[in-house]
Amino acid sequence: MNAAIARLCHLAQQPSRRIVGLMSGTSLDGLDVALCRLTGHGAATQLALEHFATVPYTDDVRRRIRQVFAREQVSLEYLTLLNPWLGRLHAGMVLECLRAWQVAPVDVDLVASHGQTVYHAPAHQHQQADFAGQNATLQLGDGDHVAQGTGIITVSDFRQKHLAAGGEGAPLATYGDYLLLSSPAEARLLLNLGGIANFTYLPRTGADARTAFSTDTGPGNTLLDATIRARRPGLHYDADGRLALAGRVHPGLLGALLDHPFFAAALPKTTGPELFGPAYLAAAQAQTGTAALGLEDLLATLVELSAAGVARAVRQVFGSARAPLPAVYTSGGGAHNPALLGALRRHLPGAAFASTAALGVPPDAKEAILFAVLANEAVAGQPVALGAGRQRVPAVTMGKISWPG
Structure with missing residues (x-):
């Protein structure tokens, strides 16, 4: 068996997992980093928030993101370059927080990376006749670069499974x-x-x-x-x-x-x-x-x-x-x-x-914590269906898994 898959199987069977949840919102104020201990899964989930910080973005980071943020027309070259650049930036911010908290990366089981939403296109909102009825959303900050940069298995790109199952990709x-x-x-x-x-x-x-x-x-x-x-x-x-x-x-x-x-x-x-x-x-x-x-x-x-x-x-x-x-x-x-x-x-x-x-959930940390929960469910849980009719939340496991090596 691939050693990385064996590691993931071991994590899934542990009674608890230590997960760093990441969130970068539309305000572009910085990266929220929440180090969580998650015990169990599903309805038995218990969470302890060990550390939290918001790493502020510099004016230069905001400028780079705003070059493509919520814009109908952007440079495809710039967008392509920004995706891995943001992944490496977020990886560095995670390591910066872990150093400050005196936590070794080897002692963290997973990173749950939401990435940076740069365009959200639900079917009711976009005007593209070629894609009538199709929901779409795009988050940058490639998970492979986060995993490689931190040395930690990374779960990312959560919204795409929600879309694939018929949802609008938000809110999750x-x-x-x-x-x-x-x-x-x-x-x-x-x-x-x-x-x-x-x-x-x-x-x-x-x-x-x-x-x-x-x-x-x-x-x-x-x-x-x-x-x-x-x-x-x-x-x-x-x-x-x-x-x-x-x-x-x-x-x-x-x-x-x-x-x-x-x-x-x-x-x-x-x-x-x-x-x-x-x-x-x-x-x-x-x-x-x-x-x-x-x-x-x-x-x-x-x-x-x-x-x-x-x-x-x-x-x-x-x-x-x-x-x-x-x-x-x-x-x-x-x-x-x-x-x-x-x-x-x-x-x-x-x-x-x-x-x-x-x-018991600090308001600034809540979204980063929620993505840690989604990563925990992706590895150790089972799909959960909530709601009914138009309000139904599809029973899916969200997130793509990236190995650090």
Whole structure:
């Protein structure tokens, strides 16, 4: 037997595995690195987060990624070169973290690498007649380069199996959220406020798992961050929501932004900065004569847009404003934005909000942890089916395996 396959078989039979989960989101702030100890698999999964860090990207790294990020036309040569370059970069960042944590690579069983999404093309969003009805997504940061650079077996490219099984490739949180964060005591809404906002609905453990599902809701931080970068060069985000809190919502612009058919589409649904980017905002501003709107008022309006998108999706699930809501647990960069959290509380009155830290999962580490869970399932678990109908999550094992040698 190939020695690498024998090693993998041994890992699958161990009672626990030490896995580094990696996540690089659409905000491009850096690489999230979570060193996890995962015991068991499936419904018996137990996780201990040993270490976590976000390794910040330099301006040069952001510049390179933005050359191809969410762009319809790019240099094919540049894209081809960026793929292995990002893999080697992420490998170096993993080794940097392990050195800081005084953990030898030989003591890590797996790396779970999400890679960097550079283009997301669900069927409802792209306009390519030659590929009508086809969902697609692309993540860079080749897994072979991560494995070779770290010396650790790497599981990567998780989204492609979801696509191949009929899904849209995002969001994938349902699997890990259900395994780690379901509770017999309460139903939960796990709200991730990343570049794109999304949530996972979890029924109480023991209830019908077919009601569990994940969906995108619209922009989270992506338009806020893009506006800051355009108006205040050198800044990457509105720290503590200070500028947005100083502004006033423009009702006309907000109405034009919410008039997009995405917000009325059936759940679950997925989207990305390809749709909710500067062109979308510029078109709404041209329509409403608000191109000269002050920065604070524009940010306040975009915060309201993000919150309204979440609230509309939540109400699609739970009905009228008077219907009781499950407990809401937040994660992602937007969980640190008081302006956005305040807007969400206004749009979802009566909902009890808390951070996922209350569940033992640091909000900044949550996505990296979830990919560690997916890698654990790929090696030691069995496919899990969740949801039903359009909300069905296919029962698949996600991730491609790369050997270090």
